[in-house]
Amino acid sequence: MFNIGDKVSVLDDVISGKVVGFEKDQIIIETADGFTMKFMQNELINENRTSDLKSFTSNQSLSQILKEKEEVKKRSFVKEKKSRKDEFVLEVDLHIEKLVPSKRGMSNYDILTLQMETAKRQLDFAIKNRMPKVVLIHGVGEGVLKAELDFLLGRYDGISFQDANYQKYGLGATEVHIKQNPNR
Incomplete structure (x- = not known):
């Protein structure tokens, strides 16, 4: 499913990179910042295979999904007044x-x-x-x-x-x- 050099994105996070190795049942990726991270196969999307992406995302475009991942949710809080x-x-x-x-x-x-x-x-x-x-x-x-x-x-x-x-x-x-x- 994944090969060394494949460009991948993490499903539930704003992390992407390329596959640099494999360890047991995990895939090692290197981010654009040079960090290496390990993920399970079901946590990654192979960006090189657009057919996989199309079936996964149905009618949404990849750019729309990535944009949603990058949007920062604003937290609401009440500021406590201090004298x-x-x-x-x-x-x-x-x-x-x-x-x-x-x-x-x-x-x-x-x-x-x-x-x-x-x-x-x-x-x-x-x-x-x-x-x-x-x-x-x-x-x-x-x-x-x-x-x-x-x-x-x-x-x-x-x-x-x-x-x-x-x-x-x-x-x-x-x-x-x-x-x-x-x-x-």
Whole structure:
């Protein structure tokens, strides 16, 4: 049915090329871009044999079928409106691997202290720069860092916090909302 050098098109895709080889029950084609791809015999049309094409396409012309294959179907979607405030979210990853090149020689106390200092510094930065939201990524672990963060965040006036979006961060993040004071 197919010979090396035959010009072929793929039935359910916008791919065409020429036959360059055979492997078991598959036909290897090379596209115009130089990629080699494998297809089953029933997935290809031999463009060299117009009689095969005419019986296959009935009354439609080959150019009409190829044009239909190339038409891009437009997707409809509703664009979600976002306010200017929600555009930027400061994400602070408190995993120790993200804060220091190596934690060798650091005790658990040293690690926790560095993580808390980083969280406090980033939170103060966000408040000073009037950022509406900060996400502190603490991980799940044993919950020590999360408990310390909850204690730290409870000492701030004008902020509220909750677990961050589960789909995006899982269980290991806290979302902090900073209430803006217009008198500042």
